[in-house]
Amino acid sequence: MIISVNHLKKHFPVIRGKIFSRSVGYIKAVDDISFFLKRGETLGLVGESGCGKSTTANMLLGLERPTSGDIRIGGRDITRISGRDLFDFRRNVQAVFQDPFRSLNPRKKVKQIISEPLMVHHVGSKADRMRRVLELLDLVGLEAHHAGLFPHEFSGGQRQRVAIARALSINPEVIILDEPVSALDVSIQAQILNLLIDLQKEMNLTYLIISHDLAVVEHVSNHIGVMYLGHLVELAPRDELYANPVHPYTRGLLDSVPVADPENIKAVALEGEVPSPLNPPSGCTFHPRCPVCGPKCRTHAPMMREVSTGHFVSCHH
Amino acid sequence: MMMEQTNGQPGKVLEVNDLRTFFYTKKGVVKAVDGVSFDVDRGEIVGLVGESGCGKSITSLSIMRLVPQPAGRIVSGRILFNGEDLQLKSEEDMRRLRGDRLSMILQDPMVSMNQILTVGYQLGEVFRYHDKTGNTLREKCIRILEKVKVPSPERRIDDYPFQFSGGMCQRVLISMGIANNPDLLIADEPTTALDVTIRAQILHLMREICKESGTSIILITHDLATVAQICTRVIVMYAGRIVEQAPVKAFYKTPCHPYTVCLIKSVPVLGRRTERLFSIGGTPPNLLHPPQGCRFEPRCSQALEICRSQYPPEKEIAAGHRVSCWLYGQD
Numbered sequence: 307m308i309i310s311v312n313h314l315k316k317h318f319p320v321i322r323g324k325i326f327s328r329s330v331g332y333i334k335a336v337d338d339i340s341f342f343l344k345r346g347e348t349l350g351l352v353g354e355s356g357c358g359k360s361t362t363a364n365m366l367l368g369l370e371r372p373t374s375g376d377i378r379i380g381g382r383d384i385t386r387i388s389g390r391d392l393f394d395f396r397r398n399v400q401a402v403f404q405d406p407f408r409s410l411n412p413r414k415k416v417k418q419i420i421s422e423p424l425m426v427h428h429v430g431s432k433a434d435r436m437r438r439v440l441e442l443l444d445l446v447g448l449e450a451h452h453a454g455l456f457p458h459e460f461s462g463g464q465r466q467r468v469a470i471a472r473a474l475s476i477n478p479e480v481i482i483l484d485e486p487v488s489a490l491d492v493s494i495q496a497q498i499l500n501l502l503i504d505l506q507k508e509m510n511l512t513y514l515i516i517s518h519d520l521a522v523v524e525h526v527s528n529h530i531g532v533m534y535l536g537h538l539v540e541l542a543p544r545d546e547l548y549a550n551p552v553h554p555y556t557r558g559l560l561d562s563v564p565v566a567d568p569e570n571i572k573a574v575a576l577e578g579e580v581p582s583p584l585n586p587p588s589g590c591t592f593h594p595r596c597p598v599c600g601p602k603c604r605t606h607a608p609m610m611r612e613v614s615t616g617h618f619v620s621c622h623h
Numbered sequence: 624m625m626m627e628q629t630n631g632q633p634g635k636v637l638e639v640n641d642l643r644t645f646f647y648t649k650k651g652v653v654k655a656v657d658g659v660s661f662d663v664d665r666g667e668i669v670g671l672v673g674e675s676g677c678g679k680s681i682t683s684l685s686i687m688r689l690v691p692q693p694a695g696r697i698v699s700g701r702i703l704f705n706g707e708d709l710q711l712k713s714e715e716d717m718r719r720l721r722g723d724r725l726s727m728i729l730q731d732p733m734v735s736m737n738q739i740l741t742v743g744y745q746l747g748e749v750f751r752y753h754d755k756t757g758n759t760l761r762e763k764c765i766r767i768l769e770k771v772k773v774p775s776p777e778r779r780i781d782d783y784p785f786q787f788s789g790g791m792c793q794r795v796l797i798s799m800g801i802a803n804n805p806d807l808l809i810a811d812e813p814t815t816a817l818d819v820t821i822r823a824q825i826l827h828l829m830r831e832i833c834k835e836s837g838t839s840i841i842l843i844t845h846d847l848a849t850v851a852q853i854c855t856r857v858i859v860m861y862a863g864r865i866v867e868q869a870p871v872k873a874f875y876k877t878p879c880h881p882y883t884v885c886l887i888k889s890v891p892v893l894g895r896r897t898e899r900l901f902s903i904g905g906t907p908p909n910l911l912h913p914p915q916g917c918r919f920e921p922r923c924s925q926a927l928e929i930c931r932s933q934y935p936p937e938k939e940i941a942a943g944h945r946v947s948c949w950l951y952g953q954d
């Protein structure tokens with residue numbers, strides 16, 4: 307078990323007033339989620355914007371402190387460490403972000419970008435670091451001469467390869483991928499996803515991949531978690547989730563994915579939008595959009611239950 | 624409206640003929656759009672598909688005559704809109720056309736609106752500019768917001784764009800686009816920045832509007848699934864040129880150009896998982912120095928000798944299905 311997350315919560319206070327500021331409420335960005343992940347496996351987190359996927363990722367990266375709950379990575383609770391320990395912990399967990407046009411410093415050359423984590427953590431001599439950069443460029447399918455170029459000289463797919471090389475530079479065990487392919491073209495998406503799968507096999511990496519594209523998540527994940535308004539509403543092994551989705555939200559999401567087939571025109575599967583997290587609906591937060599909503603759903607929040615081995619759902623139905 | 628020229632074909636909203644838009648940079652001439660010809664029928668939804676940098680957005684900006692100046696220039700070609708040559712129009716006439724008969728929706732809904740003006744004010748501009756004012760302006764705006772299904776529009780009209788979600792912002796932009804019942808609406812990646820659930824809603828909305836008002840739509844996207852869901856015809860661009868165009872059903876059933884085949888194969892399909900995703904090797908060519916022959920030749924697995932030296936002519940292989948590839952005959 308490399309990652310285990312228990313009853314993780316992150317509530318952001320809503321502050322009113324400038325001088326006599328007070329908190330008037332909380333946005334429950336992440337509200338009581340639990341999951342675990344074994345070494346070499348991938349968990350995909352899906353959900354609409356604002357459901358708390360990225361906040362979860364930030365907490366796993368140690369960029370955001372949880373309100374309560376704990377996160378164990380490699381046996382250590384990372385929510386209570388600071389200073390030197392936090393610094394060392396970051397060697398094990400690295401990230402690749404969504405937009406490779408913004409996540410790379412435009413004023414630095416690729417070799418500087420890739421070797422920066424090595425410099426920060428004082429790994430090797432200058433020559434060692436350069437050797438490592440070339441090795442990494444080769445690993446992610448770029449060429450040695452690319453080391454001296456600036457990010458603007460690359461296409462989106464190539465930039466994402468640079469971002470992946472940077473994440474791999476200090477041999478982390480876990481990589482958090484926050485929408486790694488959603489800014490890329492379809493044909494390039496496939497290249498990057500294949501690269502990620504190959505790297506995982508080769509280096510026994512553990513991934514947490516966040517995406518709103520269910521087809522992308524399906525291709526790389528072993529387990530999939532579906533989030534809605536800060537809650538994990540369904541968590542299941544991949545094949546089980548796609549073959550047998552239980553939560554109405556999961557079914558709606560799956561039915562919303564457009565198919566490249568003009569003979570199969572889809573109707574709108576989910577009406578409405580995600581409600582404001584400032585004032586979430588009572589009971590089950592999904593009930594205003596739910597097609598099978600009953601009276602109990604409006605008043606009582608459902609508990610997580612196991613419907614079959616490893617398949618958890620939080621729904622009254 | 625005055626008809627200056629009536630040499631367009633009846634039933635066609637737009638005819639683009641051999642359009643070339645080049646960018647003159649320090650490093651040389653970038654042939655962003657290099658000999659593109661297509662037309663759009665009345666009430667039709669045409670999908671313009673291709674990877675980033677293939678010239679699809681520049682094609683649409685050329686139609687709107689909004690190519691960034693002075694680097695970009697329409698070098699040659701003719702664009703007939705309702706039979707009138709847009710190249711001959713004055714800037715003033717063009718401005719009157721934009722947002723009225725010819726309108727455009729841009730990609731990122733959060734970026735393409737002014738954050739410090741109310742939604743109602745920005746929406747009202749469309750009517751104010753085109754002299755369709757009067758004291759009914761507010762009502763008109765509310766009615767148009769109702770049409771795109773923004774909930775409680777009479778309240779939301781006074782809100783600012785940052786108070787709207789991405790999906791709602793896109794609805795507002797669509798409402799601006801269709802406010803004056805245009806003949807042609809160009810939508811540049813209208814759903815790319817949105818969630819899947821909202822994407823389905825917006826596509827459904829666009830299809831309805833098209834049916835209702837007879838507006839033709841050019842949908843620019845790199846997402847083939849979106850195209851399959853709402854378009855009637857598909858045009859595929861690669862490195863500044865059209866490589867294939869076909870009615871939507873024929874396009875997915877019998878794609879012809881090797882690039883199109885690859886593109887369709889690389890879409891990850893839900894519930895049909897394979898060990899490896901299919902991907903096209905290599906990257907699109909640099910348009911400063913495009914290959915001499917077929918531009919897809921360096922990445923093509925079926926390339927012939929002739930592909931390297933000569934660009935293939937467009938050939939009609941079935942009704943409305945045209946392809947530029949040497950694999951389909953050399954005459």
